[in-house]
Amino acid sequence: MxxxxxxxxxxxxxxxxxxxxxxxxxxxxxxxxxxxxxxxxxxxxxxxxxxxxxxxxxxxxxxxxxxxxxxxxxxxxxxxxxxxxxxxxxxxxxxxxxxxxxxxxxxxxxxxxxxxxxxxxxxxxxxxxFSDNGSPHVSGPSDxxxxxxxxxxxxxxxxxxxxxxxxxxxARRFQVEVAIAALALAVSAALAYFLARSLTVPLRTSIGALRQIRGGDYRVQLPVTTGGEIAELQASIGEMSLALDQSKQHLENKVAERTRDLVESRNEALKADADKRKLIQKVNSIVEDERKSIAIEIHDELNASLIAVRLESQSILHLAANAGEAPEIEQIRQKSQAITKLALDLYASGRRLVRRLRPEVLEMLGLHGAVEEMMRHYDRESGCRFEFHSEGDFSRLGNELAISAYRIIQEALSNVMKHSTATHAQVALTLPDGADMLHIEVADDGEGFDVRTASAGIGIIGMRERVHALGGAITFTSSPDSGTVVAIALPTAVS
Known part of the structure; x- marks a missing residue:
């Protein structure tokens, strides 16, 4: 109820x-x-x-x-x-x-x-x-x-x-009884207020710390001021803050170090007059290799930190689930879900970095083979069935267009996996002979969404930016409980 x-x-x-x-x-x-x-x-x-x-x-x-x-x-x-x-x-x-x-x-x-x-x-x-004989009557036991x-x-x-x-x-007695009962009622109210305050103050402090973390300030000092599940929540937030701050510093140091190496390599290449073009090509190759290396390091280290954060959050959610049903327990569940969302937001930040790097499978198999391999992976790892249809020769696509098309399809399928709860999805990749437009269509039978309210999502924004940067067009057709269709058209003149 x-x-x-x-x-x-x-x-x-x-x-x-x-x-x-x-x-x-x-x-x-x-x-x-x-x-x-x-x-x-x-x-x-x-x-x-x-x-x-x-x-x-x-x-x-x-x-x-x-x-x-x-x-x-x-x-x-x-x-x-x-x-x-x-x-x-x-x-x-x-x-x-x-x-x-x-x-x-x-x-x-x-x-x-x-x-x-x-x-x-x-x-x-x-x-x-008197008796019958006229004498005074004396009573006996038989009378x-x-x-x-x-x-x-x-x-x-x-x-x-x-x-x-x-x-x-x-009435006077009743007034005395009512006065005593009113005093007991006032004492109960005061006790209820102090008990409520002993729970709300630590929760407000924890919420404030989470807002600082969400704002990018990972150096949050949150002391444990109480016991029970609230104490575990405070301790988990403190540990998460420390882990996120360490991960952020480590990533920033790695990126700065790689950036310095790339700048030095590029400057050295630019100084060579005779082999200028060859050196530039070598630098570009080094840049691509370094991007791959950075992507691997970001993927491994960031995922390790996020797994720890999500495990802590799931542990809190499990403790709240075992604690029974009460309004305050529901609040703890909501705060645990908020922690999970913060971890997912950090994952999205790392994904935006990785999304800009060149996938190895794309170099080895081309756009058609890379998308087909990605579909097979999603089909194995989820309960949703994926189908892939292609038409045309994709070997004539430029590197930038192939990478962008791959990333767009990857983001669309990721949204299907995370948000749509679909049971069936399909990807159509079409490049007719002699045509100058690459057509991509991703459709699912999931729960859909309101395009007007969900247009500010990170995944949707990232897909639109990639398409517009290539001079293409993207449309979303969806409504609640009716599935989603994403249609993209990219010009092949991009190289």
């Missing part, structure tokens, strides 16, 4: 929300139940006291009602009403429901809607004081209980209770 309302929240806000939601629910439930129990307690106590008072007064009022001495009964009731603030009114009515006594309290503010009633009964007991006539109802006692006094007492 996905909660869209908190997608824009920070991880700290999400942690506070997750922590406080059950606490607030418990606080609300406790307040409601406390108020309900207090009210129920008042109602139960009033009911019990009302019934007891009504029965007690009914049992003690029999003589006063029979004798007609209601003044003493009124005094008794008045004293009882004035001494107990929970009594609102006590009434005594006769058997005909005619009021005889009614005493109301001057302290009670309100009354219940019902009253508690008990009947006043008169009972007559026949007692035989039966003397007969009792049915009770006669003389009237009723009605007691009306007032809940105001008891409710005031219970």
């Amino acid at each position: 996905r909660f869209r309302f908190w997608e824009g929240w920070s991880i700290g806000t999400r942690m506070i929300f997750i922590t406080m939601l059950p606490v607030v629910f418990l606080f609300t439930s406790f307040v409601w139940y406390s108020w309900y129990s207090h009210r129920a307690q008042v109602a139960e106590e009033l009911s019990e006291r009302g019934h007891i008072l009504a029965r007690a007064l009914a049992e003690t009022s029999e003589y006063n009602v029979i004798s007609g001495n209601l003044s003493d009964l009124r005094l008794t009731i008045n004293g009882l009403v004035q001494s107990d603030k929970s009594i609102y009114r006590i009434e005594v009515v006769d058997a005909a429901q005619k009021g005889a006594i009614s005493v109301s309290s001057q302290f009670a503010a309100d009354a219940e809607k019902h009253y508690y009633e008990a009947p006043i009964k008169k009972q007559v007991i026949w007692v035989n004081l 039966t209980k003397p007969p009792t006539q049915p009770a006669e109802v003389l009237g009723f006692v009605r007691v009306t209770m007032s809940p105001s006094n008891m409710m005031a007492v219970q």
Whole structure:
């Protein structure tokens, strides 16, 4: 289940929300139940006291009602009403429901809607004081209980209770309970805030370090300030920063050294007057050899560093996957994926250098054989099936055109492998006899993309630059879920 309302929240806000939601629910439930129990307690106590008072007064009022001495009964009731603030009114009515006594309290503010009633009964007991022989009767164990006539109802006692006094007492108790619960809620909120901050501060620091690395500053000092997966993330970022900085320095030194050697060789060649053209050709050959050497060194060393970086990132992603499902774990997965993207960006930078070098397979097999060999390699290494179609004689193509066409096809197939999730792709290479245009078409049945939004990708930009530098044309035909077709036309006059 996905909660869209908190997608824009920070991880700290999400942690506070997750922590406080059950606490607030418990606080609300406790307040409601406390108020309900207090009210129920008042109602139960009033009911019990009302019934007891009504029965007690009914049992003690029999003589006063029979004798007609209601003044003493009124005094008794008045004293009882004035001494107990929970009594609102006590009434005594006769058997005909005619009021005889009614005493109301001057302290009670309100009354219940019902009253508690008990009947006043008169009972007559026949007692035989003499035995059958006329002597005084002495009771024995065999004597039966003397007969009792049915009770006669003389009237009723009605007691009306007032809940105001008891409710005031219970309200004060309820206020104390609410104050204590509110204090516990505030302490829980403060604890949730500090727990969230202990996680968000290291994450912000780690994100800032990653942004520095993305900006090209690889000398990032990121101390490990916490434990668990966050500590592993910080340590991995620090190790990645050191490895990237070392790789960058090493590559820069190698390129500078090779550049100096090439410049010295070229300057020496230019100084030779007699063999100027021959020396220039030799320098060009040296340049090509040096390019190949640099390409090998860049490929080997850069790949070793990137493999280490990606392994660290995948290790973090694996740890996050084993940690269960939680919003903060999802954040860790996203940061691990961001590290992987940074590694891929560095790979793209190295690829742009290698892309400018002359591939050996192109020299050995020509454009047709080099593309065919590349297709066989991709077909073996992936789940996507590749087909190659060619028409024409490609041996008459110039070196620069052949290298550029090879690189364009290589970049297009690389995009198919990385982004399209295609199951089938094909490359068509056409150079009709006597024609002055080389046509290349790369098509796949992958998920496609929106050409308007994806036109700024590094691979697409690199392909366009190569084509435009040769005076050719390139078009992309694609949309989501409909595959992609890349069509290129290059003039053969380029040499």
